[in-house]
Each structure stands twice: as C-alpha cells, then as structure tokens.
Amino acid sequence: MTYEKSVLNIAIAGLGVVGSEVARQLIRRNDALSAAGGSRLQLVAVSARSKDSDRGFSMDGIQWVDDARDLAKIDDVDLVIELIGGSEGVALDLTRAALAAGKHVVTANKAMIAHHGGALAKLAEENEVALTFEAAVAGGIPAVKTLREGLVANEFSRVAGILNGTCNYILSRMEKTGEHFDDVLVDAQKLGYAEAEPSFDVDGIDAAHKLTILAAIAFGHTPHFEAVKISGIRDVSAVDFAYARQLGFRIKLVGVAEPGRVPRMETCLLPLSSQLAKVDGVLNAVAYDGMPIGSVLSVGPGAGAGATGSAVLADVIDVAAGRACLPFGRPMAALSDGSKAKNGNGPDTAFYIRLTVIDQPGVLADVTRILQEHDISVESLVQQGRAPDDVVALAMTTHECPASALEAALSALSALSCVKASPVSMPIVPSEQEG
Ligand SMILES: NC(=O)C1=CN([C@@H]2O[C@H](COP(=O)(O)OP(=O)(O)OC[C@H]3O[C@@H](n4cnc5c(N)ncnc54)[C@H](O)[C@@H]3O)[C@@H](O)[C@H]2O)C=CC1
Numbered sequence: 001m002t003y004e005k006s007v008l009n010i011a012i013a014g015l016g017v018v019g020s021e022v023a024r025q026l027i028r029r030n031d032a033l034s035a036a037g038g039s040r041l042q043l044v045a046v047s048a049r050s051k052d053s054d055r056g057f058s059m060d061g062i063q064w065v066d067d068a069r070d071l072a073k074i075d076d077v078d079l080v081i082e083l084i085g086g087s088e089g090v091a092l093d094l095t096r097a098a099l100a101a102g103k104h105v106v107t108a109n110k111a112m113i114a115h116h117g118g119a120l121a122k123l124a125e126e127n128e129v130a131l132t133f134e135a136a137v138a139g140g141i142p143a144v145k146t147l148r149e150g151l152v153a154n155e156f157s158r159v160a161g162i163l164n165g166t167c168n169y170i171l172s173r174m175e176k177t178g179e180h181f182d183d184v185l186v187d188a189q190k191l192g193y194a195e196a197e198p199s200f201d202v203d204g205i206d207a208a209h210k211l212t213i214l215a216a217i218a219f220g221h222t223p224h225f226e227a228v229k230i231s232g233i234r235d236v237s238a239v240d241f242a243y244a245r246q247l248g249f250r251i252k253l254v255g256v257a258e259p260g261r262v263p264r265m266e267t268c269l270l271p272l273s274s275q276l277a278k279v280d281g282v283l284n285a286v287a288y289d290g291m292p293i294g295s296v297l298s299v300g301p302g303a304g305a306g307a308t309g310s311a312v313l314a315d316v317i318d319v320a321a322g323r324a325c326l327p328f329g330r331p332m333a334a335l336s337d338g339s340k341a342k343n344g345n346g347p348d349t350a351f352y353i354r355l356t357v358i359d360q361p362g363v364l365a366d367v368t369r370i371l372q373e374h375d376i377s378v379e380s381l382v383q384q385g386r387a388p389d390d391v392v393a394l395a396m397t398t399h400e401c402p403a404s405a406l407e408a409a410l411s412a413l414s415a416l417s418c419v420k421a422s423p424v425s426m427p428i429v430p431s432e433q434e435g
C-alpha cells in the first residue's frame with residue numbers, strides 16, 4: 001500500500017493518557033516524525049469527551065469535533081487514530097466508518113481488535129486502506145511487527161507472554177513488599193497503566209485480548225476472543241509468592257498460545273530459569289518459539305503514555321511511508337476462521353497446589369492418598385512453621401497430569417475435614433524452547 005501525498009492529514013479520537021501523548025509528540029517532534037515517514041504528518045482534527053482540559057498542547061489550527069464518529073466524514077482526513085477504547089460503541093462505529101470512507105486507521109484498542117479484528121481487516125482490505133494496531137499488544141514492544149514481519153518465516157510452536165503491565169506491576173510489588181492487592185492497583189491506575197474498567201486488567205481480560213491477537217497472527221486465523229481460557233490474579237496471596245520461590249518458581253499472569261490448543265491466559269508459576277520469570281514491574285515480554293529460529297524474547301514497557309504513544313506513532317509512520325502491513329499479515333482469503341478452530345486441551349500440565357489444612361498428624365497421608373487416587377504424582381512439597389491444631393498452608397508441585405484429574409482431586413481434597421479453605425491451584429508453564 002503506497003501513500004502518495006506529501007502531507008498525511010491525521011485525526012485523533014480520544015485524548016486521554018495515550019491520545020494526548022500522541023498529539024503532543026506529533027506537534028513537538030513533527031519534523032523528526034515526518035522525516036521518518038517521508039510525508040508531513042499534520043494533526044488536523046481531534047475529538048474527546050471534554051473540550052476544555054489542558055492536555056499540554058495547543059489546539060491552534062486543529063479542528064475540534066464533538067462526536068468522534070464525525071471524524072470519518074472530514075474529507076481532508078487521511079488517517080484516523082482511534083484512542084477511545086472499548087470493543088463496541090463509538091470506537092467501533094468510528095473505525096468502521098473511517099475504513100469505509102477510505103481512511104487509514106491506527107488504533108491501540110485491543111478489545112476492539114480481539115472482538116472485531118476479522119471484520120475490520122476485511123473492511124480495510126476492501127477499501128485498500130491500512131488498519132494497524134501495534135500499540136494494542138504489549139504497549140511499546142513491537143510485538144505485532146516482530147511476529148507478523150520479523151519472524152514471518154517461522155512455524156510457531158508457542159507464543160507466550162506477560163501481556164498486562166498492570167498485573168505484572170501488581171504481582172511484582174506484592175511479591176517484593178507484601179503490600180495488599182487493592183493498594184497496588186490504585187498506584188497502577190495513577191500511573192496511567194490500568195484500563196478504564198480495572199477488572200479488565202486484574203481478571204485477565206485485557207491480556208486475553210492481546211493473546212487473541214497474537215494467536216491470530218501466529219497461526220493464521222481471524223481473532224476469536226471467546227476461545228481463550230481466562231483467569232486473573234485476584235486469588236494470589238502473599239504466601240503463594242513465598243512458597244513458589246521456595247519451590248523454584250515465580251508467579252506471573254502469562255498467556256500461552258500453541259497450535260491446536262486452547263489459548264490460555266492464567267496466573268501461573270514460571271521456573272526461575274525462564275526468561276519470562278525475570279520480567280518485573282510494568283514491563284511486558286513476549287517469548288516466540290518458532291522453527292527455524294528457536295526462541296526469541298522481546299521485553300519492554302507494556303503500558304503508559306510514552307510506551308504506547310511510541311507504538312502508535314510507529315504505525316502512523318508506516319502508513320505515511322506506504323509500508324503498513326496487512327493487519328494479520330495475510331490477505332483475508334488466506335486467513336482461516338478463528339471461530340471454527342477445533343482446539344484441544346493439549347498435553348498434560350504440572351500444577352502448583354496450596355491447601356489450608358489443620359496442622360495435625362495424618363493430614364499429609366490423607367492429602368497424598370487423594371492425589372494418588374487421581375493418579376497425580378507430587379514433585380515437591382513444603383510446609384513452613386508449626387501451628388498445632390490451627391491451620392497451616394501446605395504447598396506442593398505435581399508432575400504433569402490432565403487438568404480434569406487435577407479438578408477432580410481438588411474437589412475431593414476440598415471435602416476432607418482437615419482442609420479448611422478452597423484449595424488454590426496454578427499451572428506451571430515450562431521455560432522457553434532452548435536453542
Ligand atoms: N494507557 C495505556 O497504557 C494503554 C492503553 N491502550 C489502549 O489505548 C486506548 C486509550 O487508552 P487510554 O488513553 O489509557 O484511555 P483514557 O481513558 O485515558 O482516554 C480515553 C479518551 O477517550 C475519550 N472518550 C471516551 N469516550 C469518548 C467518546 N464517546 N467520544 C470521544 N472521546 C471519547 C476520553 O475523553 C479520553 O480522552 C484504549 O483502547 C486502551 O486499551 C493500549 C495500550 C496501553
């Protein structure tokens with residue numbers, strides 16, 4: 001796709017954390033950014049909920065539009081940057097209208113792409129315009145480009161990632177300082193990492209949106225969010241971090257996509273030796289395992305104004321330079337329908353289990369008997385301290401077993417009189433492919 005005019009007229013919808021940063025950069029660093037794309041990048045129109053906020057840039061010469069959907073009707077606009085958010089509503093209406101009107105669209109909206117990416121990519125293809133969303137996955141990390149362009153020659157056996165900055169920030173701080181989940185979440189919100197709806201972050205939904213997009217590109221199908229198995233970070237407690245460390249692991253919210261297997265976004269244990277286990281704070285990381293390359297790891301800031309703005313502007317420059325790729329790397333006719341994929345549960349998995357039990361003789365025998373009855377073999381087991389006749393935590397890791405066997409064992413364990421709270425379990429994600 002080539003862009004032949006020497007000026008690219010841009011409209012921004014949404015002037016929050018990301019939109020304001022993109023506008024500021026476009027204005028303050030206009031010469032450098034325009035030179036990178038080979039066309040003058042001209043911000044000509046904007047829309048947001050409130051006109052009067054001070055966003056750190058001058059509105060002189062920029063048209064204000066009350067209804068963001070009207071940006072698609074401005075003839076002069078060549079490219080719309082959608083930074084409102086939300087899978088439906090104004091963001092989707094605007095994106096559809098802009099593509100249909102022959103305007104390029106750059107968006108950071110993973111929810112919209114995860115739910116409607118296939119239909120939107122079709123619309124972009126029909127109208128011969130670009131639809132790009134680098135900022136939607138892992139913020140500032142060029143995760144989409146890496147998968148879709150740099151590693152395009154590979155056959156992927158796994159794409160795994162830490163894809164939510166808010167969760168990684170919360171888990172890292174809880175592990176380091178023992179602070180409570182809710183207090184750390186408030187800080188992530190102040191820092192501009194969190195979604196408007198915080199449950200999207202902490203319940204794994206935002207990260208699952210991103211995993212949906214990565215899986216679609218890696219395995220050549222349209223995005224299908226409904227296929228992803230999702231659990232968040234709410235159930236992790238301080239004691240799990242300590243036990244995990246003692247057993248040789250760290251706890252992270254990790255997304256895993258593998259061919260023919262249900263994509264999973266789950267709070268997991270990662271071996272201390274794994275590259276992903278070392279990624280802390282708001283950093284995100286994606287580990288791509290492919291043939292013939294082996295394993296590649298990308299690490300970088302996954303959220304925040306600067307990181308996300310950087311990715312949005314990279315897409316804008318690609319459009320200006322006429323090198324924007326097809327949204328999912330292939331023409332629509334070459335993508336299979338993600339909703340028709342027949343994914344299985346894949347191979348057996350090792351698990352971490354934590355039980356809250358009465359500290360008295362015979363408890364361990366009862367627990368191991370139930371595991372044995374379900375053909376689950378224990379790899380390691382730890383219990384710290386003593387609390388005769390009071391409750392203690394008993395943590396263990398298992399060898400690989402079917403998820404169904406684990407579920408049945410957990411339900412039998414819950415029924416034991418010595419088990420005093422619902423068992424906590426997390427899968428163990430193996431390290432990246434070696435070599
Ligand atoms: N904040 C971050 O670190 C990252 C955000 N994203 C995505 O970027 C997008 C924007 O996120 P943020 O800037 O953080 O959100 P935000 O909540 O700070 O900003 C949203 C903006 O949209 C405007 N808006 C809301 N409804 C509107 C409507 N009906 N018409 C016009 N404007 C409307 C608001 O006034 C506000 O200016 C979202 O899709 C988000 O998921 C992606 C990666 C990282």
Ligand SMILES: N[C@@H](CC=O)C(=O)O
Nearest residue numbers: 164165166193195303
């Ligand atoms: N809320 C998201 C923002 C970026 O996508 C996160 O915390 O990663």
Ligand code: NA
Nearest residue numbers: 134137139141
């Ligand atoms: Na990115």
